[in-house]
Amino acid sequence: LPLLATGIPGFDTVLGGGVPAGDLALIVGDAGSGKTTIALQTAFHLARSGSATCFVSTTSEAPGRLLEHARSYAFYDESRVGKELLLLSIYPLIQKGLGAVRAALEAEVRQHGARLLVLDGLSTLHDLHSETAELRRFVYELGDLLSTLGCAILLTSSRTEPSDVHSFAEFTMADALVRLSQSLRGTRSERHLQVVKVRGRAPVLGLHTARIDREGFAVFPRFESLAHRGEITPAEHRAATGLPELDAMTGGGFPACSVTAVAGATGTGKTLLALQFLLEGAENGEPGLLVSLRETREEMTARGRRFGLDLSGRLQDGTIRFEHHAPVDLEPDRMVHALEAGIAALGRGRFVLDGADDLLLAIPDEGRRVALGHVVSGLLRSRGISAMVPLLVPAGVGPELDLEHTPMAALAQNLVLLRYVEYAGELQRILSILKLRDSDFDASIRRYVIGSSGFRLLPRTEADAGLLAAIAGLPSEARVKRPGEPERSR
Numbered sequence: 001l002p003l004l005a006t007g008i009p010g011f012d013t014v015l016g017g018g019v020p021a022g023d024l025a026l027i028v029g030d031a032g033s034g035k036t037t038i039a040l041q042t043a044f045h046l047a048r049s050g051s052a053t054c055f056v057s058t059t060s061e062a063p064g065r066l067l068e069h070a071r072s073y074a075f076y077d078e079s080r081v082g083k084e085l086l087l088l089s090i091y092p093l094i095q096k097g098l099g100a101v102r103a104a105l106e107a108e109v110r111q112h113g114a115r116l117l118v119l120d121g122l123s124t125l126h127d128l129h130s131e132t133a134e135l136r137r138f139v140y141e142l143g144d145l146l147s148t149l150g151c152a153i154l155l156t157s158s159r160t161e162p163s164d165v166h167s168f169a170e171f172t173m174a175d176a177l178v179r180l181s182q183s184l185r186g187t188r189s190e191r192h193l194q195v196v197k198v199r200g201r202a203p204v205l206g207l208h209t210a211r212i213d214r215e216g217f218a219v220f221p222r223f224e225s226l227a228h229r230g231e232i233t234p235a236e237h238r239a240a241t242g243l244p245e246l247d248a249m250t251g252g253g254f255p256a257c258s259v260t261a262v263a264g265a266t267g268t269g270k271t272l273l274a275l276q277f278l279l280e281g282a283e284n285g286e287p288g289l290l291v292s293l294r295e296t297r298e299e300m301t302a303r304g305r306r307f308g309l310d311l312s313g314r315l316q317d318g319t320i321r322f323e324h325h326a327p328v329d330l331e332p333d334r335m336v337h338a339l340e341a342g343i344a345a346l347g348r349g350r351f352v353l354d355g356a357d358d359l360l361l362a363i364p365d366e367g368r369r370v371a372l373g374h375v376v377s378g379l380l381r382s383r384g385i386s387a388m389v390p391l392l393v394p395a396g397v398g399p400e401l402d403l404e405h406t407p408m409a410a411l412a413q414n415l416v417l418l419r420y421v422e423y424a425g426e427l428q429r430i431l432s433i434l435k436l437r438d439s440d441f442d443a444s445i446r447r448y449v450i451g452s453s454g455f456r457l458l459p460r461t462e463a464d465a466g467l468l469a470a471i472a473g474l475p476s477e478a479r480v481k482r483p484g485e486p487e488r489s490r
Ligand SMILES: Nc1ncnc2c1ncn2[C@@H]1O[C@H](COP(=O)(O)OP(=O)(O)O)[C@@H](O)[C@H]1O
Pocket: 029, 030, 031, 032, 033, 034, 035, 036, 037, 038, 072, 073, 212, 213, 214
């Protein structure tokens, strides 16, 4: 059967392609959950391809009020009203019985060759028609009739549970069943769409994030549904960082097409290292994508300037693209879909996600946080992208940083740890590599400085050896007493 696309972003995906011609789809949800919006948006989408929709509003929402509602959305198109979008009123007919209503609807569908019939507000019919058996027959016969005409039916109802004896019939008759809901998370309202069943196809079942704005309704399929789309073939070459000392430790750079987590406390220089990684790629003709959940474009370029990095030049010539997503109202599923779009547009190249911690924090469930790590990692690697992801870890984390079964382990194949330690009254910044995909690496601890020329690893000197040995096993901020030195007061 040909599928009728709703044209609603993400909705067709979770439905397994759309609504098959002639099928009966039921959308249930409380008032304001978006049922009418979905119906209108679908009708206008069909209209654009020349297909007619008979739209029956059973509520007291008169056609004029319905259009008023529709007008608030960008998809509204006045020129389709009365042509591809036919608004029908069944109030006058209801008195004559449901048989008359059915006959009238059939006649309209035939006359206009409609591909879709919307019955918005089945619950109203329930209220007007206490005879459940009769209403059930009405829906059944209408569905049967229209399916032979290849016309799909979209029913909406505010009765959300099939346990309600009145609504049991349409729940069982529906080929597709979708439930809309709204809930509060903190002080803000979140919308969800749940695909309960879809007959004969492979939908993406379960709860998805949804949203209504001026563009209308949009669904953001659970990000797990993006997983395992592409083959991952590890590349042999290396992604140089532009820090010769660091590249020497890794055998020429981080393995290409892998994700490197840079873990460290605030102020250790994680973002700076990631910026240099991006700029080095750009230097060698690799396009870059910098997604920041924290800093704006201006803040990020100012940071680059402070450290002598020409980020703004790269943004201007387009080698590196910048996207800022404000972490307020961070909806992880929406964010991951936005990331996917950005990653797809990047193609092979380098990617930095700054502020990934905020994204992880927005997911209350630990299992889903790990899933997020896998999904983002898979998206990047299957596209041959070399990525660096700064991750905030509490000060005091040492080389024993345990990664197993964490989102970070799911995300990154390589791990660099940045720490600052106080040694004999001086703050030392030190870097160490804890993990590198399929490769041997220099596991020594190295000092680095952050200055006007950016992040710079210091060459190893003989004098360092003792110092580094002393702090090797210590967590950051640990105080190390030089032998013979008197105890200092804190
Ligand atoms: N232009 C718009 N931008 C954002 N939200 C809107 C807009 N128009 C309507 N809404 C919201 O969308 C919802 C509309 O839901 P509606 O489709 O009428 O639900 P139902 O038919 O399930 O009662 C309401 O919560 C309303 O606040």
